[in-house]
Amino acid sequence: MLSVEHVTKKYGKVVANNDITFSIEDGQIAVLLGPNGAGKSTIIKCIVGLLRFRGKISVDGHDNKSIEAKRLLGYVPETPAVYDMLTVEEHLEFIRRAYRLEEDGYSQELLERFELWDKKDKLGKSLSKGMQQKLSICCALAHRPKVVVMDEPLVGLDPHAIKELKAMLRELKAGGATILISTHMIDSVEDYWDVTHIMMNGSFAATRYNGSEDASSQSLEELFFAITEGGGGKQ
Amino acid sequence: MSAALSFVLLTKLKNQIKSLAKSPGKLIYAVILIVLLGVTLFSGGKAAEDPERVIRDIRELTAGITAMYTVLFLLVVNNGFNQGGRLFSLPDVNLIFTAPISRQRVLFYGLFQQMGTSLLVGLFILFQYSWLHNLYDISYGVLLIILVGYGITTFLGQVTAMVIYSFTSSGDKIRGRVKAGYYAVIGAFAAYVLLYAAGDASNMLPRLVEAINSLAVRLLPVAGWMGWAVSGLITGKLSGLLIGLGISALYLLLVVLLIIYTKLDYYEDVIKSAELAHSAITAQKEGAVAEVAQKNVRVGRMGIGRGFGADAIYYKHLLENRRSRTLVISTTSLIWAACIILFALFLRNEGIAPVFVFATYMQIFSVALGRLNRELTKPYIYLIPEPPFSKLLQAIREMLPSSLLEAVIIFIPVAFIIKLSPVVTGLCIIARLSFSLLFTGGNILLERIWSGASKALVILMYFVVMVLLAAPGIALAVVLSVTGSIFVSEDVTILASLIICNIPVSLLVIYLCRNMLQYAELNYK
Numbered sequence: 188m189l190s191v192e193h194v195t196k197k198y199g200k201v202v203a204n205n206d207i208t209f210s211i212e213d214g215q216i217a218v219l220l221g222p223n224g225a226g227k228s229t230i231i232k233c234i235v236g237l238l239r240f241r242g243k244i245s246v247d248g249h250d251n252k253s254i255e256a257k258r259l260l261g262y263v264p265e266t267p268a269v270y271d272m273l274t275v276e277e278h279l280e281f282i283r284r285a286y287r288l289e290e291d292g293y294s295q296e297l298l299e300r301f302e303l304w305d306k307k308d309k310l311g312k313s314l315s316k317g318m319q320q321k322l323s324i325c326c327a328l329a330h331r332p333k334v335v336v337m338d339e340p341l342v343g344l345d346p347h348a349i350k351e352l353k354a355m356l357r358e359l360k361a362g363g364a365t366i367l368i369s370t371h372m373i374d375s376v377e378d379y380w381d382v383t384h385i386m387m388n389g390s391f392a393a394t395r396y397n398g399s400e401d402a403s404s405q406s407l408e409e410l411f412f413a414i415t416e417g418g419g420g421k422q
Numbered sequence: 423m424s425a426a427l428s429f430v431l432l433t434k435l436k437n438q439i440k441s442l443a444k445s446p447g448k449l450i451y452a453v454i455l456i457v458l459l460g461v462t463l464f465s466g467g468k469a470a471e472d473p474e475r476v477i478r479d480i481r482e483l484t485a486g487i488t489a490m491y492t493v494l495f496l497l498v499v500n501n502g503f504n505q506g507g508r509l510f511s512l513p514d515v516n517l518i519f520t521a522p523i524s525r526q527r528v529l530f531y532g533l534f535q536q537m538g539t540s541l542l543v544g545l546f547i548l549f550q551y552s553w554l555h556n557l558y559d560i561s562y563g564v565l566l567i568i569l570v571g572y573g574i575t576t577f578l579g580q581v582t583a584m585v586i587y588s589f590t591s592s593g594d595k596i597r598g599r600v601k602a603g604y605y606a607v608i609g610a611f612a613a614y615v616l617l618y619a620a621g622d623a624s625n626m627l628p629r630l631v632e633a634i635n636s637l638a639v640r641l642l643p644v645a646g647w648m649g650w651a652v653s654g655l656i657t658g659k660l661s662g663l664l665i666g667l668g669i670s671a672l673y674l675l676l677v678v679l680l681i682i683y684t685k686l687d688y689y690e691d692v693i694k695s696a697e698l699a700h701s702a703i704t705a706q707k708e709g710a711v712a713e714v715a716q717k718n719v720r721v722g723r724m725g726i727g728r729g730f731g732a733d734a735i736y737y738k739h740l741l742e743n744r745r746s747r748t749l750v751i752s753t754t755s756l757i758w759a760a761c762i763i764l765f766a767l768f769l770r771n772e773g774i775a776p777v778f779v780f781a782t783y784m785q786i787f788s789v790a791l792g793r794l795n796r797e798l799t800k801p802y803i804y805l806i807p808e809p810p811f812s813k814l815l816q817a818i819r820e821m822l823p824s825s826l827l828e829a830v831i832i833f834i835p836v837a838f839i840i841k842l843s844p845v846v847t848g849l850c851i852i853a854r855l856s857f858s859l860l861f862t863g864g865n866i867l868l869e870r871i872w873s874g875a876s877k878a879l880v881i882l883m884y885f886v887v888m889v890l891l892a893a894p895g896i897a898l899a900v901v902l903s904v905t906g907s908i909f910v911s912e913d914v915t916i917l918a919s920l921i922i923c924n925i926p927v928s929l930l931v932i933y934l935c936r937n938m939l940q941y942a943e944l945n946y947k
Contacts, residue, residue, distance in 0.1 A: 235801070235804075235805065236804060236805070236940075237801060237804055237943065238943050239943055252940050254807045254808065254809065255807070257805055257806065257807035258807035260805065262801060262805060264801055268800045268801050268802065270738070270742065270800070271742075272719065272741070272742040272745040272746055273726075273738065273741065273742065274724065276724070276725075277725060277726055277738075277741070280725060280726050281726055281734055281802075282802075284726060284729050284730055284731075284734035284737075285729075285731065285732070285734040285735065285802070285806040285808070286806065286807060287730055287731050308721065308724065310719055310721065310745070312719070326802075
């Protein structure tokens with residue numbers, strides 16, 4: 188479970204996140220939508236412990252900056268984070284070693300699912316942007332995290348990888364993982380979201396639960412444009 | 423040049439100046455640079471008032487200038503074999519190359535733009551006034567001439583790189599042949615200079631200077647010609663100035679005509695360098711330190727192989743170093759070590775102090791290129807579920823053996839050149855190691871406190887922090903020297919003072935920042 192309580196993040200005088208509170212239950216997929224500059228990436232970086240903030244964030248009851256929380260977290264950054272001088276397979280080896288995990292073939296399974304196994308000996312620097320993104324996803328999932336946070340995970344992915352990632356998310360959800368995804372590709376999450384938060388100017392402008400009455404009458408896309416273009420306030 | 427291209431050039435310049443006013447960090451940085459320039463001017467003038475000052479042979483300076491231009495030109499042209507010249511940025515490629523503007527006009531736009539960049543890059547020369555004025559009695563005007571020569575050499579180097587790339591990018595075979603010819607010419611010049619200098623072992627330095635100032639080296643394309651021109655101006659030999667400038671101008675004309683009349687399709691050839699430069703700039707904006715640009719990396723043995731938990735970071739660094747061809751010490755460090763040894767050769771009668779100060783000054787930059795700073799730009803080190811102090815120690819662990827080896831590589835030859843005692847040599851090595859630790863501590867402190875701040879402010883604070891951390895050691899050394907509390911010798915006292923203060927200060931800083939990886943902000947937004 189992920190819990191965010193009254194989180195405020197400022198860059199100098201600019202308020203990137205203003206008093207944000209929400210939680211995501213086990214086995215739930217939450218989606219963050221919002222225009223550019225709404226503060227989605229900032230709240231995600233706060234959650235995974237990359238930024239300082241005011242407020243409280245806990246991962247399965249542990250403070251998000253504690254070692255216990257880090258063990259449970261998996262993070263896909265908005266720009267692929269790969270090491271130039273490590274091969275694809277060595278990235279997974281590094282994660283395994285750093286997280287003190289024994290080799291059980293899961294890394295290979297991930298690489299195969301994302302069609303990277305035949306590129307396992309290629310250096311990070313020689314990968315295309317899309318392949319770097321796939322590798323970033325594999326690194327984030329290699330330690331079987333209980334809470335998965337993804338910032339624009341679909342950018343640069345080919346159709347096979349998109350399909351595989353969606354399947355992966357469903358499996359993680361079925362396995363009880365907590366998932367938070369920030370995305371601009373609204374249609375890509377239409378078929379598996381549980382809760383959607385629409386962000387505007389650093390705050391939540393609306394929250395919708397899948398299956399609720401108001402969500403059934405409007406698609407996510409319609410809701411998004413109604414909020415972001417229709418001057419919709421807090422809903 | 424077309425109106426659109428002039429508009430782009432002028433608007434970029436205007437906006438850069440305007441951004442100074444909008445960003446206090448940049449403005450402070452600019453003001454401090456100007457103040458430092460003033461201090462350099464003032465201190466140079468003050469030092470020149472010393473009645474015991476000995477003016478050195480100006481031919482040493484002209485040889486040094488030619489050598490500097492040569493290294494610069496070779497580095498830029500060497501780049502041409504792999505990437506081409508860096509005349510254009512990625513926005514130029516995307517917006518100007520696709521616009522209905524003739525290739526010739528676009529080429530002149532690129533050349534004009536490059537000229538400005540070349541001069542800006544050489545600005546560091548202006549900060550060398552103090553010691554150059556003190557040693558060679560040169561005026562500020564001469565320094566400006568050296569800067570202009572530097573700018574022209576870089577500019578012509580870029581143009582040459584672009585042409586070489588355009589003509590050789592079609593195949594590995596032709597590139598290999600041109601490269602072999604190029605290295606053969608360079609090798610011939612280098613062999614001439616070294617053999618001439620080695621001809622009289624007791625007079626190596628004067629003979630080295632003589633060889634570099636000789637007509638043969640003056641014929642070396644671009645670097646030799648520009649060295650000839652600038653030396654001619656400094657020594658009042660008008661013929662040298664005119665010949666050097668004349669050949670360079672003719673060369674530029676020929677190269678431009680070659681590009682225009684062979685209808686060289688240079689667009690494709692500059693795209694690669696533009697993309698590389700763009701990714702380097704983006705990486706820099708995001709706080710990343712780019713890996714040494716290498717076209718072909720020898721992957722070698724696979725796997726990290728060792729480490730469990732935080733020490734996986736250390737073993738990963740070892741693997742990355744091996745792939746970057748920096749077995750223990752990087753190529754950049756070797757080049758800097760060579761510069762320091764050369765510096766010692768020129769100042770061999772001045773004792774260890776100026777060489778050590780110069781080496782330490784260079785060290786401030788080399789420490790910043792360490793793996794720690796690169797690691798901090800990726801999220802993994804923050805995410806790994808290990809104690810932050812342990813991750814921090816493992817992230818700086820690879821620095822110690824490389825720093826030790828670097829110190830040995832520098833100070834053993836320096837000891838022979840300056841004739842240092844074994845004790846002083848050993849202390850120099852330990853003192854350099856202590857500065858490595860101190861500057862690493864400074865880097866960590868900066869990340870802990872100012873990681874989210876603007877780049878201009880971080881660069882500014884970088885120097886301030888390094889000076890503050892080194893202050894206790896320097897203060898102790900000064901106090902002991904002034905009060906006459908000398909132990910064994912003045913050199914031993916000074917070096918020991920630095921070591922005694924640097925090590926505890928750096929350990930304290932690292933300990934106080936032990937939770938940096940838990941609370942610091944990832945260095946990009």
